[in-house]
Amino acid sequence: MEKKTKYIVEMIDISKSFGSVQANKNVNFKVIDGEIHAIIGENGAGKTTLMNILFGVLLPTAGEIRINGETVVMTSPNKAIQLGIGMVHQHFELVPSFTVAENICMGHEPRNKFGTVDKQQMYNYVQQLSEKSGLKVDPEERVEKLSVGLRQRVEILKALSRGAEILILDEPTAVLTPLECQELFAVLHKMKKQGKTIIIITHKLREVMEIADNITVLSRGETKGTLHKNETNELELASLMMGKTPNFVPLNKNPIKESEPLLLIENLSVHNAVGKQILKNINFDVRPGKILTIAGVEGNGQSELFDALLGFLPLSSGLIIAEGKDITDSNIKDRRSFCSYIPEDRSTTGLDLSASVHDNLIAGIHCLEDWQRGPRCIDYKKTCTLAEELIETYSIKTDGYEIETNSLSGGNQQKIILAREMNFGNKILICAQPTRGLDVGAARFVHERIIEMKNSGCAIVLISTDLDEVLLISDVIKVLFEGEIVATLSPEGLSPEELGLYMTGAKKMKEGIRIEYAN
Amino acid sequence: MLTKKYLTPITSVIALIFALFVGAIVIALNGNNPIAAYGALIEGSFSSIPHLASTLSIATPLIFTGLGVAVAFKAGVANIGAEGQLYMGGMAAALIVIYVDAPSIIVIPLALLVAFIVGGLYGAVPAVLKVKTNTNEVVTTLMLNYIAILFTSYLVNYPFKVANAPIGMTETINDAAKLPVLYPGTRFNIGFLLAILAAVLIALMFKHTSFGYEMRIQGESKVFGRYIGINTDKRIVQGMFIGGGLAGVGGAILVLGIQYKFVQSISPGYGFDGLTIALMAAFNAYAVIPISVLFGALRAGSISMELNTGVPSELSNVIQALVILFMAAQSTFTSTLQDRISKLGFRKEQRKLNEKEVQSE
Incomplete structure (x- = not known):
């Protein structure tokens, strides 16, 4: 009676180790033909490794892969493509100056009788492909002019044009706005109806429940x-992922005592290199024990705001006052004696990945007298003890402080930044996208630390595009749209949908009055 | 596991072995016996104390230029200008000792100090251009080499020329200004000890001081350096000043310890050798010393190789060029190597699995 399920992908007892690190340990993973299958797990759980093995990027140390029931050895991505597997990586692999169609057809361009590329045929082909799959793009547009969401479509189309029947998406929603996510999910559903199999790597549980048919949970490889x-729910998935039942009680927020602002921003404006105004008259103040969130869709001036507060970008006008002192013209080193900074881009700005964990942890205190001895030498005895303490306190998973930072997972790298910046003991924290790309456990850890700082009387500016995060920990929300603060909101009773309307500019608020625009 | 960090010294050695091997083929194609030629090369560089002394005295300026390049690269600047910095430093030292008549204890340190400052300033010029106008330092340092070589050549051919000299040169320096010789009968001098001292100081600076930490960190990642509050522009200029200064001292040692005068074209490319040495040493100050000695041996031994076996001494240039070539292939080489190793491992596993299946059947 039992109907035999047809598995299109079977990965049996896959193990993969990098040196002494075992990324996958006897992993078994089966995908039914025509389903949407989600792989979830914390950062460093081995999700991407597993998919790279399936796509032939990495060779497993042991194990077997079956496609349509036949054992195959995936020696290269080309082999995987031949077998109908397509992969969309987290970081896109597109040529920005080429058109959409050129990117999609690269390597298998249609030729005319002279042997040169037949552009018309190429554009028609991409147009048809785009219409058939529901992924609407303009084939003649240059990729550099496209938004992140559209670039992702191009990547998916690229995989489809190579005849992909099984599509692997690595963290596809990490870079998308809520609206773009919905569009992507609609497309994925359509592709499923057309008989494609989709494997999606993610760690956002809400999305998993929304889109996937079956869910495989990976933990520690x-x-x-x-x-x-x-047959499951978010809580069960989360506990499987983290190996214990997570605590979903709301984060403890202390009542706020009114007092003088620690950070005051007045009429801050920034122009970019070609003279375009990126930020227009930004005003806000943050009092001790408060978290002020700058919410907004990416590309509305958040990065520039962070850079201006840090001192990377010169102000066209305005004042920055920290603890009553004007730091508008101060250099970064002086600003850092008042403010701690968690940057958006942790791999290039926040860390020196080729330096050791220790060197990253002591950056900033290396030049303070307390940590020196002799002729301006770093007191290594002291700093190494500190590094050990910080690794312990922030539970950074590493084989010691002398390890190259590059070898740590994203979540642990973020913990290094967090540990370093909080160790300064500053009263002001400015953080941008502190939980982007982190899994539930790590994100929660970051939130707890931020709340801890807030409770100890620090003033915190949080720049975030994550709706859930904004609603979870803010005291005040300011919405940044096209370089202007368009709304000041309280998280109490605010729905994600309403916040989304402000973030996308569909709704604006001026002088405390909400103005609705007919759409 | 073989990581990139561990592979650099290994690939340096492999590059050298390959270079010597290809060099041997070149010798054989010229109708000579490669074993005899290399034998003569080793004999001419290490076989006796005078030979060793000449190897080490050639190694001395190489250590300085090698360190000069290494410091600049660590600070994130590609210094191709060690040759020019060496010429400027050497010229400055020559002029000091010619015009300052004082006992050794004063004139030698003074000449070395001035050589350091002049070489350093000459190195700082491209660094300032880089931070102020974003000029590519590879281009500027390279061009400044020719300016320095031709400028010093002009000085020794016109304003400071000695009458009746066959080529442009200054007058011979006073005995007081000559660097004390360590082994009588050779020109092996205390410059070598200074070079070792410089290497140790540079290594200690990077390892222990806040200044060295900042220099290193911002050299690895400029954005991170700025974010953490390091004045990266200042560190870049300082790094190039120290690097240029070290190369300048190398020039001073050529003048005060080997030639006893400034001759036009005083350096047979020690500055460029310094670049190769620094790359082979992966910018590690200590590693610069043995590699410089090796390059010194190549130069010293190649002359007796020519005398004894008839193989032209230019072979040492060929070998050095081959080392650079094989070093350049390093990145491709290492990645392919790692790829092969992992694939080999996988095939073995597969074979084992297959064997198991066969057995169980």
């Missing part, structure tokens, strides 16, 4: 089980 969407 091992499979924790495959569950059907209808």
